[in-house]
Structures are given as structure tokens and as C-alpha cells.
Amino acid sequence: MDNLPTLNALIEHLKRLPSVGQKSAERMAQALLTFDDKTLKEFGTSISELREKVHLCKNCGLYTENELCSFCLDPKRNNSVLIVVSYPKDVLGFSKLEDYHGRFHILGGVISPSSNKGIELLAISELEKRIVRDKVEEIILATNPTVEGELTALFVSKKLAGLPIKITRLAYGLPMGGQVDYADAMTLFKALEGRKDLK
Numbered sequence: 001m002d003n004l005p006t007l008n009a010l011i012e013h014l015k016r017l018p019s020v021g022q023k024s025a026e027r028m029a030q031a032l033l034t035f036d037d038k039t040l041k042e043f044g045t046s047i048s049e050l051r052e053k054v055h056l057c058k059n060c061g062l063y064t065e066n067e068l069c070s071f072c073l074d075p076k077r078n079n080s081v082l083i084v085v086s087y088p089k090d091v092l093g094f095s096k097l098e099d100y101h102g103r104f105h106i107l108g109g110v111i112s113p114s115s116n117k118g119i120e121l122l123a124i125s126e127l128e129k130r131i132v133r134d135k136v137e138e139i140i141l142a143t144n145p146t147v148e149g150e151l152t153a154l155f156v157s158k159k160l161a162g163l164p165i166k167i168t169r170l171a172y173g174l175p176m177g178g179q180v181d182y183a184d185a186m187t188l189f190k191a192l193e194g195r196k197d198l199k
């Protein structure tokens with residue numbers, strides 16, 4: 001759109017969001033223009049405060065507005081089992097499973113198969129410290145069933161091989177190339193139930 005640099009800038013920002021193309025971004029921007037002043041201000045404030053108020057839980061790497069996230073503080077969960085995932089969004093499905101009472105650990109990324117790039121991003125030393133400190137008995141590697149996810153799971157299992165813990169990997173139920181953050185509860189439950197020993 002011509003001569004509307006502010007609106008165009010907004011559209012470009014919206015296009016950075018997942019699944020948002022030019023048309024959707026334009027529709028969203030047009031919708032925002034119809035918001036009343038108060039609502040639009042609140043919308044802007046929640047975006048501008050994101051970085052300042054939402055950060056990573058210092059224990060597990062999930063998003064929180066406090067020092068520790070609600071999963072780390074939940075007294076009904078136990079320290080003996082950890083589901084290890086790549087990104088905070090991957091926890092969503094598992095967190096709704098009533099049969100899982102353990103906690104979570106976020107690696108913060110995956111390893112790229114071409115260059116082993118990403119190893120430095122993975123929160124493995126934090127994971128190692130946590131396993132020892134919290135007397136963790138089993139970690140379930142729940143990275144995506146993609147090349148990157150498999151490589152990351154293998155790397156983590158090798159790094160932790162010296163620790164006296166059980167290391168398992170999610171099993172069937174998850175299609176190859178799938179993503180744990182999109183899987184439904186039953187698929188995740190089956191994948192957890194059928195997990196295989198890596199060690």
C-alpha cells in the first residue's frame with residue numbers, strides 16, 4: 001500500500017509470524033485499525049513488555065515471568081523423570097498428559113546435520129547439573145522425529161552416557177518428519193508409552 005509507511009511496517013512485522021503471508025498480514029493490520037484506542041494501546045503494551053517480563057526459567061528453560069516456571073514449582077510433579085525437548089513450544093502437548101508427572105527440560109535448539117552447528121546452543125551442561133542435583137532417574141528424549149531431532153537426541157544421549165540414569169527416546173506413534181508440538185494427546189501418550197532405551 002502506498003504512502004502508508006506505518007501500516008506497511010506493521011504488515012512486514014506481522015509477516016514474521018508463523019503461517020502469516022502477505023494477505024493474512026494485511027487483513028490483520030486492517031483489523032487492528034478498527035480496534036478502539038484503549039484496546040490497541042493494550043495490544044502494543046503486551047508486545048513491548050514481552051522481552052522485559054517474559055524470560056526463560058532458570059531451571060528448565062521454559063518461558064516464565066518469575067524466577068521459576070509453574071512446572072518447576074508444581075509440588076505434584078516429581079524430579080525423577082525429565083522429558084527433554086528442543087523448544088518451549090514442544091512442551092505444550094506433554095504438559096496436558098494426565099499420566100505424566102515428571103518435569104521438563106528445554107535444550108534450546110537442534111543440531112544441524114551438515115555442520116554439527118547448534119551444539120553450543122544446547123543447554124546440556126545445565127541438564128547434566130540438574131540430573132545430578134535433582135537425582136533424576138530417567139530422561140526421555142522427545143526431540144522431533146526429524147534428521148535434526150534424531151541427531152540431537154543421539155548427541156545428548158552420548159553426552160550423558162556416563163551418568164547413572166536411564167535414557168529413553170520417544171517411540172512409534174510420531175510420524176517421521178513430524179513435530180511434537182503438533183501431535184495430539186493420544187499420539188504423544190503412545191509415543192511415551194512405547195519409548196525405547198537408548199542406554
Ligand SMILES: [Zn+2]
Nearest residue numbers: 057060069072
Ligand atoms: Zn522451569
